[in-house]
Structures are given as structure tokens and as C-alpha cells.
Amino acid sequence: MRSDHIIETEDLARYFELGGEVIRALDGVNLKIRRGEYLSIVGPSGSGKTTIFNMIGGLDRPTRGSVIIDGVNISQLDAYELAWLRCRKIGYIFQTFNLIYTLTALENVALPTIFAGVSRDEGAKKAETILRSVGLGDRLNHRPLELSAGQQQRVAIARAMANDPAIILADEPTGNLDLHTGIEVIKLLRELNNTRGVTLIAATHDIKMIGASDRTVWIRDGKIEKIEEGGVNLKE
Amino acid sequence: MTRTREIGRITFSLADAFRLGYDNVKRRFNRVVFSMAAITLGIAFFSNISLMDAFFRVYAQTEGGSLQVESYQYWLVLVSLAVCVISITNSMLIAVYERYREIGTMKCLGALDQHILKLFLVESIILSLLGGSLGFGIGLVASLISCGFTIGFHFILKVSLTAPLTLLGETILLSITLSTVATMYPAYRAARLNPVEALRYEV
Numbered sequence: 001m002r003s004d005h006i007i008e009t010e011d012l013a014r015y016f017e018l019g020g021e022v023i024r025a026l027d028g029v030n031l032k033i034r035r036g037e038y039l040s041i042v043g044p045s046g047s048g049k050t051t052i053f054n055m056i057g058g059l060d061r062p063t064r065g066s067v068i069i070d071g072v073n074i075s076q077l078d079a080y081e082l083a084w085l086r087c088r089k090i091g092y093i094f095q096t097f098n099l100i101y102t103l104t105a106l107e108n109v110a111l112p113t114i115f116a117g118v119s120r121d122e123g124a125k126k127a128e129t130i131l132r133s134v135g136l137g138d139r140l141n142h143r144p145l146e147l148s149a150g151q152q153q154r155v156a157i158a159r160a161m162a163n164d165p166a167i168i169l170a171d172e173p174t175g176n177l178d179l180h181t182g183i184e185v186i187k188l189l190r191e192l193n194n195t196r197g198v199t200l201i202a203a204t205h206d207i208k209m210i211g212a213s214d215r216t217v218w219i220r221d222g223k224i225e226k227i228e229e230g231g232v233n234l235k236e
Numbered sequence: 237m238t239r240t241r242e243i244g245r246i247t248f249s250l251a252d253a254f255r256l257g258y259d260n261v262k263r264r265f266n267r268v269v270f271s272m273a274a275i276t277l278g279i280a281f282f283s284n285i286s287l288m289d290a291f292f293r294v295y296a297q298t299e300g301g302s303l304q305v306e307s308y309q310y311w312l313v314l315v316s317l318a319v320c321v322i323s324i325t326n327s328m329l330i331a332v333y334e335r336y337r338e339i340g341t342m343k344c345l346g347a348l349d350q351h352i353l354k355l356f357l358v359e360s361i362i363l364s365l366l367g368g369s370l371g372f373g374i375g376l377v378a379s380l381i382s383c384g385f386t387i388g389f390h391f392i393l394k395v396s397l398t399a400p401l402t403l404l405g406e407t408i409l410l411s412i413t414l415s416t417v418a419t420m421y422p423a424y425r426a427a428r429l430n431p432v433e434a435l436r437y438e439v
Contacts, residue, residue: 059344059431080348081243087346088244098341098435102263114256115346117247159345 003071006166006199007033007056011065013222014051025051027222028065035166038193038200040210043219049203050171052219056201057090057169058082070166087115091160091198095172097152099144105131105155106140112162123162130158134188150181157188161198168192170202174209186212248351250358257359261366267334271327271360272367275411278320279371280378282313283407287379290399295387303386317414324418328360332426339426340434349427356423360415368411372404 012029015022026048033039041049054060055067058074066073074085086092099108106127113123131140134154144152153173160168170189174182190212193200202209210216218225261268288305295301332339339352384392 054432057344077243080246083246083343083346083348084243086344087246092344094341094435096337098337098344100338100341102260107259111342112345114252115246115248115351117245120252120255163346 004034005032006035006070007031007201008068009052009055009065010068012052012055012062012067013064014048014055014060015063024222026055026062029219029222029224031217031224033199033201034214036193036197036199037215038190038213039202040213040216041201041203041219042205042210042216043225045205047219048222049219051222053169053171053201053203056167057092058085083115087112088163089166091163091165091168093153093156093160093168093170093173095175097144097149097156097176099152099155099159101144104141104143105136105147105158108144108155109158109162112159116163127158127162130161131155134158148181149177150184153177153181153185154188157185157192161192161196164196165198167199167201170200170204172204172206173202174204174206182206183208246346246348246351248347248354250354253351253354253358254362257355257362260359261362264331267327267331268363271324271331272363272370274320274323274327275364275367275415276371276374278317278414279368279407279411280374281316282410283372283375283403284378284382285309285313285375286403286407287376287400288383290403291379291383291387291392291395294395294399295391299391301387317410321414321418324360324363324415325421328356328419328422329425332356332422335426336429336434336437339429340431340437343429343431343434352429353423353427356426357416357419360419360423361412364411364415365408367415368408371411372407375407376400 009029009031012026012031013024014026015024017023029048029052041052043049051060055062056069058067058077061075066075068074069085069089074082077085100111103111106124109127109131110123113126114120118126128137128140131137134157136151136154136158139147139151144155147155153176157173168189173189174185177185186209189200189202192198202213204210214230216228218227285305292301292303292305295303342352380392
């Protein structure tokens with residue numbers, strides 16, 4: 001039986017030591033994320049947003065507590081299993097896009113399919129389909145530097161979707177975009193969330209992103225301050 | 237928790253590594269030229285001296301000539317190959333720093349440490365093949381010219397192809413070995429990168 005929660009964190013904590021001082025980046029976070037929801041994580045910089053992301057994404061290990069994805073405690077996974085998780089279950093979107101500049105849009109999107117063991121032709125076909133669906137059908141063979149910021153982020157979104165992940169982690173996806181392209185990217189993410197049922201978790205400062213989400217988690221000093229159902233109403 | 241883990245396979249075949257590595261070499265060519273120049277020059281010197289040695293031997297056997305490569309010239313070859321290894325290591329380390337984010341991103345997309353290692357080693361093999369062949373070509377031309385002037389061009393034309401061809405094989409092998417040895421440490425550094433730190437890194 002599948003639980004309604006795709007991700008659960010239990011007493012999740014991550015401490016760093018910096019110059020002999022212990023920094024509590026996360027300090028006991030209990031969070032249940034529903035399958036298929038669009039969750040925004042909001043908080044001032046340094047509040048622990050990115051740390052939560054790194055934990056959920058299996059990029060960093062917790063000091064205490066656990067992250068459970070689809071019933072599996074990921075701190076028990078070895079490097080190979082974590083890589084598989086990152087490859088197949090999770091799609092990453094970054095503030096700085098992080099496309100590979102020597103590869104074309106198509107090759108960037110097809111890259112994760114290589115690690116997933118998909119054949120080259122199939123991967124290219126899949127990448128093309130996804131790129132068309134994000135409106136970049138005429139930009140397949142352009143390199144990232146030949147694309148606008150908004151287009152680059154759409155390529156990055158397409159790359160995140162390449163292996164049909166269950167979860168998309170987006171760290172400030174609109175942080176480097178202007179108002180207009182930011183709204184387009186949010187619409188696209190919301191659409192993917194609706195049509196493909198992918199669980200979308202976005203860390204953001206961007207009030208527009210919070211408005212679009214199903215739930216908003218406010219974080220301060222490594223702890224959950226409050227959780228609000230529904231997006232924040234922007235008009236008020 | 238006893239749930240069966242539905243963990244599948246992660247792959248990165250040698251063919252994929254070659255394709256990606258080749259793209260990288262092609263599209264970052266202006267950067268790659270420096271590492272390649274190091275191999276090319278070292279190998280050119282090595283093959284020049286070795287070929288001259290081979291020609292002199294044949295000359296000695298057939299026409300009783302007494303020309304030979306001096307031992308200090310071998311020492312120079314050795315030093316130049318050592319310098320070649322060091323400069324490849326150096327430029328590969330810089331390449332790793334430049335590609336911090338790229339490596340971090342690839343790890344986010346599912347690459348294992350060994351895949352990153354493979355990618356960098358394959359790139360160095362591609363470089364060594366290019367640099368090695370080019371270097372051998374330069375060495376061959378140089379040795380033909382110098383032997384032509386000392387022994388005579390009519391003699392060079394009579395030398396069989398076996399010695400130069402064997403030497404070509406040896407040179408390519410040497411070139412791959414040197415380049416792999418030189419890339420070992422930078423590739424290891426790249427493979428062991430922590431993705432969290434790699435992504436935070438600003439170039």
C-alpha cells in the first residue's frame with residue numbers, strides 16, 4: 001500500500017561546524033509532504049531551505065533524524081542507491097540553471113537518461129518530446145549560451161523531467177529571472193505538477209511562487225515556523 | 237524497515253563516456269590545446285630521438301656507419317616526458333576546477349563517482365591519441381630531415397617500414413600511459429567532489 005505521503009522527515013537535523021562554532025542549519029524538522037502536491041518552502045536566507053533540499057535530495061546526510069521517501073529511509077542507502085534515487089526519483093532545478101555549457105539543449109535533457117540506462121536514440125527522442133512540451137521545439141540544437149535565461153530554465157526543467165521523476169526539487173527556480181519569465185516558469189511548473197502528478201517542492205523568496213502553491217512551509221532558524229494550507233493570497 | 241528496495245541500475249558505458257568526452261574535447265578545444273601541446277611536444281621529441289636511433293642502427297648494419305644517438309639525448313627525452321606529465325596534471329587540475337558545477341550537476345542527475353572518473357580518464361585518452369599521433373608525425377618529419385642531411389636521403393628511402401611502425405605503436409602506448417598517469421589525481425579529485433560543495437562553488 002502506498003502512503004499518502006511521498007516524503008516524510010522525522011526530527012531532521014543538520015549541524016555544521018564553522019570556526020569552532022556549531023551552526024544548527026536544521027534543528028528538528030518534522031514535515032510530511034503529500035503525493036502530488038506543490039509545496040513552497042519559504043524563509044529568509046540562511047534559514048535552512050537549501051539544507052532541507054540537500055537532505056531530501058540525498059545530497060547530504062543528516063546529523064540526526066531521517067528522511068523517508070516512498071517508505072525508504074534514505075540515510076540507509078549506499079552511494080549507488082542514492083545515485084539511483086537522484087537519477088530516477090528526483091528531478092533537480094537550480095537557481096543558476098546549471099546546464100552543461102558544452103552540450104546542446106537536447107543533449108542536456110538527454111543526459112540523465114544515459115545514467116538511467118536508456119538507449120541513445122530513445123533518450124534523444126524522449127528529450128525532444130519533453131523539450132517540445134515546454135515550448136522549445138525550435139531550440140533543440142542550441143547551446144545554453146545561445147538561449148535566454150527563461151529558455152535556459154525551461155531546458156533545466158525539461159532535464160529534471162527526463163526520467164519521469166516522482167519528485168521535483170526546485171531551489172529558487174525564479175531567482176535569476178525577470179518578472180515575466182519568472183511567471184512563465186511558475187506556470188510551467190504548475191502545469192507539470194497538474195498534468196503529470198509530479199510532487200513539486202520549491203524553495204523560494206518569490207511571492208508569485210508561493211501564490212501558486214498548494215501549501216507553504218515557513219522556516220526560520222532551522223525550524224518550521226508555520227505551515228499554511230493554500231497559497232498566500234497576494235491581493236491582501 | 238523491510239520494504240524491498242526497488243533500486244535499479246545506473247549506467248555510464250565506455251561508449252557514452254567516449255561520446256561525452258569527445259564532445260568536450262571538441263567544444264572546449266582552446267582549453268584542451270594546452271594539455272595536448274604538452275603531449276605533442278614530449279612525444280615529438282621522444283619519437284624523433286627514437287627514430288633517429290633506429291635509422292642509425294640500420295645505417296650501421298648495412299653500410300657500417302658509426303653515427304649514434306648520444307646518451308645525454310635520452311636524458312633530455314626523459315626530462316621532457318616528465319615535464320609533459322606535470323603540465324598535463326596541472327592543466328587537468330584547472331579543468332576540474334572549471335567544471336566544478338558541471339560535476340556537481342552530473343552527480344545530481346545520477347552519476348556515480350566512478351562515472352566522473354571514467355569521463356576524465358577517457359578525455360585524457362582522447363587527448364593522448366590526438367597529441368601522440370601528432371607528436372609522432374612531427375618527430376618523424378624531424379628525424380627524416382636530420383637523418384637525410386647526415387646520412388643522405390637516398391639511404392632513408394631504403395629503410396623498411398617495420399621499425400617506424402613498431403615505434404608508432406609504442407609511442408601511442410607511451411602517450412596513453414603518460415596521459416593517464418598525469419590525469420589520475422585530477423580525475424580522482426573530480427570524482428570525490430561532494431555535490432553540495434560543487435554546486436555552491438562560484439567560478
